[in-house]
Amino acid sequence: MSAPDRPLGDPVLPDLDLIESARRALSSIPGQGCVGLAVSGGGDSMAMLHLVAAVAEGRPLCVATVDHGLRAASAGEAAQVGQVCAGLGLPHEVLHWQHGVVAGNLMDAARRARYGLLAEWAQARGIGAVLVAHTADDQAETLLLGLARAAGLDGLSGMRPRWQQGGVWFHRPFLGVTRAALRGFVQSRGLWFVDDPSNDDEGFDRVKMRRALAGLGEVGITAEGLALVARNLAAVQADVRGLVAQAAASVVVERAGALQIDRAGFAALPDEVARRLMQGALLWLSGATYPPRADALARMVQALREGRAATLWGCRLVPRAGGALLLREPRSLGPEVALGAVWDRRWRVTGPGPGQVRAVGAEGLAQLPDWRAAGIARAAALVTPGVWHDARLIAAPVLAPDEDYCATFTAGFGLFLLSH
Numbered sequence: 042m043s044a045p046d047r048p049l050g051d052p053v054l055p056d057l058d059l060i061e062s063a064r065r066a067l068s069s070i071p072g073q074g075c076v077g078l079a080v081s082g083g084g085d086s087m088a089m090l091h092l093v094a095a096v097a098e099g100r101p102l103c104v105a106t107v108d109h110g111l112r113a114a115s116a117g118e119a120a121q122v123g124q125v126c127a128g129l130g131l132p133h134e135v136l137h138w139q140h141g142v143v144a145g146n147l148m149d150a151a152r153r154a155r156y157g158l159l160a161e162w163a164q165a166r167g168i169g170a171v172l173v174a175h176t177a178d179d180q181a182e183t184l185l186l187g188l189a190r191a192a193g194l195d196g197l198s199g200m201r202p203r204w205q206q207g208g209v210w211f212h213r214p215f216l217g218v219t220r221a222a223l224r225g226f227v228q229s230r231g232l233w234f235v236d237d238p239s240n241d242d243e244g245f246d247r248v249k250m251r252r253a254l255a256g257l258g259e260v261g262i263t264a265e266g267l268a269l270v271a272r273n274l275a276a277v278q279a280d281v282r283g284l285v286a287q288a289a290a291s292v293v294v295e296r297a298g299a300l301q302i303d304r305a306g307f308a309a310l311p312d313e314v315a316r317r318l319m320q321g322a323l324l325w326l327s328g329a330t331y332p333p334r335a336d337a338l339a340r341m342v343q344a345l346r347e348g349r350a351a352t353l354w355g356c357r358l359v360p361r362a363g364g365a366l367l368l369r370e371p372r373s374l375g376p377e378v379a380l381g382a383v384w385d386r387r388w389r390v391t392g393p394g395p396g397q398v399r400a401v402g403a404e405g406l407a408q409l410p411d412w413r414a415a416g417i418a419r420a421a422a423l424v425t426p427g428v429w430h431d432a433r434l435i436a437a438p439v440l441a442p443d444e445d446y447c448a449t450f451t452a453g454f455g456l457f458l459l460s461h
């Protein structure tokens with residue numbers, strides 16, 4: 042299809058910002074390896090494609106389009122992107138979402154599948170970074186969505202400029218640029234792009250926010266202004282997260298998968314830091330993706346400060362001299378899994394097998410006469426992983442070192458806090 046019908050050199054003035062954003066995006070990616078571009082065919086990502094191609098200066102680029110198979114036109118649109126790429130001399134691949142009946146929120150499932158496919162594609166081709174074309178308008182809509190649900194700092198900090206998934210970095214280099222600027226870029230040059238009809242579907246909250254944003258312009262609230270607010274809040278959020286990571290390093294010790302928390306150190310933490318530390322601890326222990334409600338979390342923080350026992354999110358707080366143990370509740374543990382699979386959403390036990398992994402429990406401790414030698418509290422020992430062959434405990438790698446069997450976490454506690 043159409044290659045640029047006039048060269049990108051000699052830009053009109055507003056395009057200078059766009060070209061600068063594209064240049065910065067490429068130079069921020071270390072090394073000289075291939076850079077991935079996620080291009081839907083929409084105006085924003087088509088503008089990104091042409092801009093980045095124009096400033097690549099020999100840096101290899103690879104393009105991917107995910108065909109979700111949700112609209113009749115999607116296959117044809119993906120093929121059109123391929124033709125534009127061919128005109129620019131860039132390799133292009135179409136990635137297909139194989140799905141049956143999708144339960145729950147379809148758009149959310151499509152988005153998660155899209156990033157999963159893009160990460161797999163990039164990893165398979167040794168591409169370390171993929172660019173996506175979210176704009177200041179997307180950022181502003183995200184902030185408005187947060188305001189609509191009275192969100193706190195995390196919900197008002199907008200989309201991250203970069204994040205890592207499946208070993209691949211995703212970058213959003215155009216968060217400071219308006220959709221109008223990107224659309225203007227492709228339209229003024231007569232470049233092909235597709236207008237996805239779902240972008241006008243008022244059934245989606247994001248589309249409602251887009252309409253609201255247009256109205257807010259009349260009182261001087263712009264997409265760029267709101268994107269800046271989100272960026273400022275994200276800076277505060279990053280500082281708070283740093284404080285939480287520091288607090289975790291000084292008041293929490295992970296032992297055998299349970300967390301020992303120093304009461305005096307915890308009591309001295311500012312409320313917000315204490316709350317986030319407790320939330321992070323519960324998410325890490327439970328493997329849950331959503332945190333508990335704010336009031337339940339506040340009660341848990343209070344229980345720890347007052348030296349009381351409590352339970353929340355499949356975890357229990359057990360007071361001890363000088364602090365408390367936070368650990369899994371036996372009845373909330375995940376089901377038995379095969380050796381090598383992830384058990385209870387955070388442990389992986391490997392070894393020669395055959396065997397099944399489930400908690401050591403009282404039955405297992407009875408088969409381990411020396412378990413106390415590990416110096417681990419009974420409550421914690423009970424919920425460590427054991428390798429079972431029927432009713433026989435073959436190994437309990439956390440309690441009794443074993444040359445053949447090894448238990449590791451899918452994410453360390455400290456690293457988990459830094460990435461959440």
Ligand SMILES: Nc1ncnc2c1ncn2[C@@H]1O[C@H](COP(=O)(O)OP(=O)(O)OP(=O)(O)O)[C@@H](O)[C@H]1O
Nearest residue numbers: 079080081083084085086087105106107173174175
């Ligand atoms: N089907 C897809 N294939 C490849 N990349 C995609 C796809 N859908 C979205 N993306 C990437 O994610 C970014 C943001 O997605 P979003 O859903 O907001 O965009 P869109 O409205 O589909 O298209 P555009 O942002 O290109 O106008 C896109 O700019 C693009 O980089």
